[in-house]
Amino acid sequence: MKKQTFDVAIVGGGIAGLSFAYTAAENGHRVIIFEKDSQASGASIRNFGLIWPIGQPAGPRFELAMKSREIWTQLSRKAGFWISQNGSLFVASAEDEMQVLKEYHGQFGFNTKILSPSQVSDISGQVHTEKIRGALFSSVEMTVNPPEAILAITNYLKNLKNVAIKTGEMVLEAGNGMIRTSSGSWKADRIIICSGSVTHALYSDVLKQSAMTVCKLQMMKFKSLENTFTIGPTICGGLTLQHYESFKGCPSIDQLRKRILKDLPEYVRYGVHVLVAQNNHSEFIIGDSHEYGEAIDPFNNADINNLILTYLEKYFPIKKLALTKSWHGIYLKNPGHTEFVYRADPSTFLITGFGGGGMTLAPAFAEQFLSSL
Numbered sequence: 001m002k003k004q005t006f007d008v009a010i011v012g013g014g015i016a017g018l019s020f021a022y023t024a025a026e027n028g029h030r031v032i033i034f035e036k037d038s039q040a041s042g043a044s045i046r047n048f049g050l051i052w053p054i055g056q057p058a059g060p061r062f063e064l065a066m067k068s069r070e071i072w073t074q075l076s077r078k079a080g081f082w083i084s085q086n087g088s089l090f091v092a093s094a095e096d097e098m099q100v101l102k103e104y105h106g107q108f109g110f111n112t113k114i115l116s117p118s119q120v121s122d123i124s125g126q127v128h129t130e131k132i133r134g135a136l137f138s139s140v141e142m143t144v145n146p147p148e149a150i151l152a153i154t155n156y157l158k159n160l161k162n163v164a165i166k167t168g169e170m171v172l173e174a175g176n177g178m179i180r181t182s183s184g185s186w187k188a189d190r191i192i193i194c195s196g197s198v199t200h201a202l203y204s205d206v207l208k209q210s211a212m213t214v215c216k217l218q219m220m221k222f223k224s225l226e227n228t229f230t231i232g233p234t235i236c237g238g239l240t241l242q243h244y245e246s247f248k249g250c251p252s253i254d255q256l257r258k259r260i261l262k263d264l265p266e267y268v269r270y271g272v273h274v275l276v277a278q279n280n281h282s283e284f285i286i287g288d289s290h291e292y293g294e295a296i297d298p299f300n301n302a303d304i305n306n307l308i309l310t311y312l313e314k315y316f317p318i319k320k321l322a323l324t325k326s327w328h329g330i331y332l333k334n335p336g337h338t339e340f341v342y343r344a345d346p347s348t349f350l351i352t353g354f355g356g357g358g359m360t361l362a363p364a365f366a367e368q369f370l371s372s373l
């Protein structure tokens with residue numbers, strides 16, 4: 001590429017930036033992506049890798065998630081990364097959890113089944129079925145291995161004739177058709193800033209004055225101690241029901257919330273819900289917690305990890321696993337919204353605040369947003 005002028009410039013090489021770049025490139029635009037690190041380093045490589053329609057309320061958001069699912073499938077084929085259509089399993093350890101699952105299935109469960117404990121064994125042989133009341137299985141969730149998928153999409157885009165990628169380039173200024181880094185300037189007809197949770201570099205006043213909150217989430221990775229085993233669908237438990245908006249419409253959810261607050265106050269304090277995903281290397285990704293507020297502790301809290309593992313032990317063979325890594329991720333959440341969009345000037349947009357749903361929503365959101373301009 002000879003010219004330094006582009007149709008679209010993207011700041012940020014996480015899933016949001018890559019999604020905008022992919023759509024713009026597919027539309028035939030000349031695209032340039034700027035990533036401040038040698039490769040994407042934010043929430044997009046630190047998450048479970050779940051494309052998770054069941055977390056979205058029925059209606060337009062669920063449909064958007066289903067559209068993203070199609071885009072992820074396309075991308076995995078083109079960019080050559082692993083994707084598994086493994087579904088999700090919501091395990092109920094108590095009767096009030098089972099009640100919420102039945103209500104969800106009755107009202108919104110287009111792709112779901114209610115399972116007895118013995119039917120759970122057929123789908124996921126590792127769950128301690130003698131300790132559960134049953135489960136809900138949903139067939140549409142998918143899993144990717146985030147660091148590998150993000151790298152593969154980046155490399156795929158890099159090889160397209162109409163895309164350039166600048167890594168190790170922190171954008172210092174972006175607006176009015178111009179991007180500036182410490183090594184030069186570029187012109188673009190349109191600029192999309194997807195800087196994730198980095199709030200100090202671009203439009204920091206806008207971000208600080210917004211209603212957005214910062215959220216820190218702790219995660220762990222395990223390998224099996226002896227023979228590897230597969231879990232089938234991603235597995236979560238009763239705590240997850242109070243986490244996702246999709247279960248808000250269930251008549252018994254408030255009662256379940258009250259019971260959890262009474263019985264498990266520490267879990268509520270740290271916003272813990274417990275999820276186990278498995279990747280293509282038979283590793284188990286287990287998390288997570290949700291701590292809100294500006295004062296992010298750079299160090300992880302061992303108590304939180306213990307809470308997660310203690311909860312999981314009730315229905316999952318955690319003793320068969322050994323911890324290999326632990327980390328945390330940070331995202332911005334825009335309360336009441338699935339993203340945050342700010343138009344800085346007629347051709348510059350700051351788009352962040354995807355909260356806990358960026359992998360699930362950003363690909364389809366980018367497509368919808370660009371086609372609306």
Ligand SMILES: Cc1cc2nc3c(=O)[nH]c(=O)nc-3n(C[C@H](O)[C@H](O)[C@H](O)COP(=O)(O)OP(=O)(O)OC[C@H]3O[C@@H](n4cnc5c(N)ncnc54)[C@H](O)[C@@H]3O)c2cc1C
Nearest residue numbers: 012014016036041042043044047050171196329358359360
């Ligand atoms: C622990 C955890 C688990 C999660 N699990 C899931 C899940 O399973 N499913 C799901 O749908 N969502 C999940 N999420 C949410 C999802 O990961 C995020 O919503 C999504 O990754 C946000 O993507 P992004 O591109 O906006 O931000 P990021 O991934 O943070 O990317 C922003 C990028 O911009 C770069 N950047 C910032 N400023 C500049 C600058 N000035 N110049 C150049 N580059 C810059 C950064 O280096 C970074 O690479 C999870 C999040 C976390 C933290």
